[in-house]
Amino acid sequence: MMGLFQSLFTKTFAHGIHPPTSKGQTHQLPIRRMPFSDLITVPLSQHFGAPSKPLVHKGQEVVRGEPIAEADGFMSVPMHAPVTGVVVGVELTPTAKGPKTEAIIIKTHPSASQKVMYGSEYDWQNANAEDLIHEIQNTGMVGLGGAGFPSHVKMQVPEDHQIDTLVINGCECEPYLTTDHRLMLEMTDSLLLGIRIALKICGAKKAIIGIEDNKMDAVAAIRERLDKSDPISVGVVKTKYPQGSEKLLITALLGREVPSGGLPFQVGVVVNNVATLAQLGELIPERQGLIERVVTIAGPGVAKPGNYMVPLGTPLRFALEHAGYFGDASRLVLGGPMMGNTAASLDVPITKPVSGILVLEPTESNSEQQKIYPCIHCSHCLEACPVNLNPSQLGRLAAKREYEVMASQYHLNDCFECGSCSYVCPSNIPLVQYFRIAKSVNRERSS
Amino acid sequence: MNQPLVEIRTSPHIHSSPTVAQIMRNVTYALMPLVAFAVFQFGISALALIVTVVTATLLTESLFAKLSGRENTIFDSSAAITGLLLALTLPPGFPLWMGAVAGFIAIALGKTLFGGIGFNLFNPALIGRAFVQAAFPVAITTWSPAFAPGRFVEFIPSTLTMPLMRPADLTPWIEKINASAGNAVDAFSGATPLAAWKFDGIATDSMDLLTGMVTGSSGETSALLILLCGGYLVLRKMMNWRIPATVLAGAFITALLLFLFDSEAYPDPLFVLFSGGLMLGAIFMASDMVGSPVTPLGVLIYGLLIGFFTVIIRTFGGLPEGVMYAILLGNALTPLIESVTQPRVYGDKQKKGNSA
Ligand code: SF4
Ligand code: SF4
Numbered sequence: 001m002m003g004l005f006q007s008l009f010t011k012t013f014a015h016g017i018h019p020p021t022s023k024g025q026t027h028q029l030p031i032r033r034m035p036f037s038d039l040i041t042v043p044l045s046q047h048f049g050a051p052s053k054p055l056v057h058k059g060q061e062v063v064r065g066e067p068i069a070e071a072d073g074f075m076s077v078p079m080h081a082p083v084t085g086v087v088v089g090v091e092l093t094p095t096a097k098g099p100k101t102e103a104i105i106i107k108t109h110p111s112a113s114q115k116v117m118y119g120s121e122y123d124w125q126n127a128n129a130e131d132l133i134h135e136i137q138n139t140g141m142v143g144l145g146g147a148g149f150p151s152h153v154k155m156q157v158p159e160d161h162q163i164d165t166l167v168i169n170g171c172e173c174e175p176y177l178t179t180d181h182r183l184m185l186e187m188t189d190s191l192l193l194g195i196r197i198a199l200k201i202c203g204a205k206k207a208i209i210g211i212e213d214n215k216m217d218a219v220a221a222i223r224e225r226l227d228k229s230d231p232i233s234v235g236v237v238k239t240k241y242p243q244g245s246e247k248l249l250i251t252a253l254l255g256r257e258v259p260s261g262g263l264p265f266q267v268g269v270v271v272n273n274v275a276t277l278a279q280l281g282e283l284i285p286e287r288q289g290l291i292e293r294v295v296t297i298a299g300p301g302v303a304k305p306g307n308y309m310v311p312l313g314t315p316l317r318f319a320l321e322h323a324g325y326f327g328d329a330s331r332l333v334l335g336g337p338m339m340g341n342t343a344a345s346l347d348v349p350i351t352k353p354v355s356g357i358l359v360l361e362p363t364e365s366n367s368e369q370q371k372i373y374p375c376i377h378c379s380h381c382l383e384a385c386p387v388n389l390n391p392s393q394l395g396r397l398a399a400k401r402e403y404e405v406m407a408s409q410y411h412l413n414d415c416f417e418c419g420s421c422s423y424v425c426p427s428n429i430p431l432v433q434y435f436r437i438a439k440s441v442n443r444e445r446s447s
Numbered sequence: 448m449n450q451p452l453v454e455i456r457t458s459p460h461i462h463s464s465p466t467v468a469q470i471m472r473n474v475t476y477a478l479m480p481l482v483a484f485a486v487f488q489f490g491i492s493a494l495a496l497i498v499t500v501v502t503a504t505l506l507t508e509s510l511f512a513k514l515s516g517r518e519n520t521i522f523d524s525s526a527a528i529t530g531l532l533l534a535l536t537l538p539p540g541f542p543l544w545m546g547a548v549a550g551f552i553a554i555a556l557g558k559t560l561f562g563g564i565g566f567n568l569f570n571p572a573l574i575g576r577a578f579v580q581a582a583f584p585v586a587i588t589t590w591s592p593a594f595a596p597g598r599f600v601e602f603i604p605s606t607l608t609m610p611l612m613r614p615a616d617l618t619p620w621i622e623k624i625n626a627s628a629g630n631a632v633d634a635f636s637g638a639t640p641l642a643a644w645k646f647d648g649i650a651t652d653s654m655d656l657l658t659g660m661v662t663g664s665s666g667e668t669s670a671l672l673i674l675l676c677g678g679y680l681v682l683r684k685m686m687n688w689r690i691p692a693t694v695l696a697g698a699f700i701t702a703l704l705l706f707l708f709d710s711e712a713y714p715d716p717l718f719v720l721f722s723g724g725l726m727l728g729a730i731f732m733a734s735d736m737v738g739s740p741v742t743p744l745g746v747l748i749y750g751l752l753i754g755f756f757t758v759i760i761r762t763f764g765g766l767p768e769g770v771m772y773a774i775l776l777g778n779a780l781t782p783l784i785e786s787v788t789q790p791r792v793y794g795d796k797q798k799k800g801n802s803a
């Protein structure tokens with residue numbers, strides 16, 4: 001009864017889906033450190049924007065935390081050495097997405113202390129916004145929620161816009177993932193510090209941390225540290241996918257709708273992920289760089305699931321072995337099961353945007369569960385689509401390759417590929433996949 | 448560690464049930480009580496008719512699958528559903544060979560021509576029904592009494608009519624039953640409650656309509672049973688409840704307005720809801736998702752229109768039953784309805800309303 005009462009008054013957005021959250025495997029497990037692997041691979045393009053430019057050469061000794069690549073312009077970030085060791089090469093290596101990119105490969109010093117020696121104290125309280133943005137860029141921070149968008153760019157608000165609210169995304173609506181949940185519990189002070197830094201940059205009067213109502217312990221942990229006059233507060237939202245989409249979170253918390261094709265600042269909001277701000281809260285006062293992140297390793301295929309603090313550049317194979325991966329045939333997903341990608345090989349490094357590694361059971365080929373039928377007009381997809389598109393119609397158009405009509409008349413470009421439509425479709429139509437193809441064809445045609 | 452087989456797939460990597468095959472299977476389950484009741488009420492004639500029609504639809508389905516080299520879709524149960532629904536709308540004493548024709552037409556014309564499941568514009572069962580309505584106007588309006596004694600051992604005389612032959616006149620048989628039954632069965636006039644109202648102005652008790660203690664097509668008589676079976680599908684989230692709800696609402700509102708206008712000339716709305724094929728049509732045929740719109744507003748319009756047309760055809764048309772044509776009309780209007788009811792997209796500049 002209480003649950004029903006509560007759910008009636010908990011904020012949320014329209015539509016969406018309720019996949020099994022599958023978080024029980026890891027949400028109780030404190031963050032543990034993962035040891036250093038012998039080889040660390042730091043791709044120069046782990047973020048959205050221009051690849052970083054290497055500062056080191058083969059044979060050079062590097063110390064953990066030392067900058068090893070610099071940002072190439074504003075739309076780029078630097079890289080820091082995740083381990084103390086020696087650079088064994090700057091060369092093309094495979095990445096999770098497929099194509100090879102340039103990366104700095106470091107051989108770990110087995111006997112080094114691995115203490116972070118780099119950095120210096122920084123009085124952020126007396127710095128101005130411009131300075132702070134510069135410092136954020138220096139940390140190499142990107143959106144840790146999965147987007148990989150450089151954080152300093154995101155915090156830079158166009159001059160003619162006023163920001164009144166900073167929204168912090170602690171929804172973690174993807175099944176299996178529990179990194180944000182653990183961070184909110186274990187790095188609460190760093191998170192609040194990060195939020196205060198972000199508040200200072202964007203000039204907002206208040207900050208709201210949006211947390212789904214399946215993480216009430218995190219809500220309590222944060223509320224405990226805030227008094228009434230604090231500009232920071234917690235907004236509890238319904239557990240529903242994709243509640244963690246920034247536009248939908250804004251709608252749930254503030255009742256504002258971000259214009260189609262627009263960005264949150266147009267409605268006076270800046271959104272950041274809890275993991276991003278918690279890390280910034282640790283790095284900024286010490287002027288250090290991002291060299292590790294929390295990753296949930298879970299799924300039926302691992303013996304020791306958990307939340308691991310993983311040095312960036314750790315090979316997937318090493319991380320999985322550490323988590324007790326059986327090594328059977330399976331599906332490896334980087335990120336959450338709704339929006340993550342399958343990893344093409346075990347020899348790719350873990351990069352900044354990777355929030356989870358899931359080992360799922362292989363799909364049974366040829367089963368009834370897999371067979372694709374034509375659309376039966378059940379309208380489940382319309383009821384699921386959080387931005388109110390008509391995936392059924394879009395799917396029918398995609399089958400006829402009418403990609404331009406999809407964009408011009410059926411708002412294809414408002415689709416943010418959350419996967420809700422594919423998730424519910426009883427005909428197993430790979431709707432999102434169709435939409436990705438349609439978008440990329442359209443992009444090619446228009447360029 | 449050996450290099451394991453890693454599967455490459457695009458997101459999402461999880462999927463909810465049910466799948467189409469599961470839905471189809473459950474619809475067949477949901478129709479079983481109706482079949483059982485039809486057999487209980489009309490005996491072996493109804494059973495033979497249902498078996499014949501379903502066999503015809505299944506055979507036609509595999510025949511066309513073979514001809515077109517497509518994968519045989521017989522196991523997705525959709526052809527069986529078409530057959531069951533079709534059989535349930537036919538009079539229990541309908542000649543078996545005509546039933547087979549109806550089944551063939553339903554699949555051949557109603558489904559396969561459009562490219563198979565999912566591509567058909569119209570509900571295939573109704574195509575079959577409409578065809579035999581036109582081809583065999585007498586047989587399709589020849590009703591036999593419910594709960595006739597000996598219904599489990601003896602066929603209704605018209606059932607076993609030889610192909611291409613006229614069915615036997617049922618009058619002598621009905622007279623015999625009426626005579627022998629005494630007060631066990633009320634004297635049977637050969638008219639369904641709807642026809643009795645339309646042509647003779649005789650109203651049937653709503654309670655009898657609800658429980659199915661009346662005559663009519665094999666599976667349309669018990670409104671209550673149909674409601675329960677539909678409820679099962681709604682509970683299992685395998686049917687969009689909005690469609691039957693709006694169809695019934697449309698019919699009820701239209702009937703109510705007519706009734707308020709002149710309660711002598713028009714039947715009371717409850718009679719309208721529970722009589723004839725409306726319940727079966729609303730719950731099992733209008734809701735066949737393939738021919739219905741996907742947009743929420745579209746569903747509302749579609750359902751209301753079907754309900755409205757059903758009552759209009761019943762009241763002002765030449766036929767006692769209109770639900771079949773109303774649904775076909777609704778199917779035909781679906782593309783149009785969909786195109787004018789596209790949902791308003793999140794963040795769209797336009798306020799409310801259509802953005803198509
Ligand atoms: S993937 Fe796109 S179309 Fe599908 S539900 Fe998400 S936003 Fe809607
Ligand atoms: S969920 Fe699938 S079958 Fe249902 S309307 Fe959407 S695309 Fe069609």
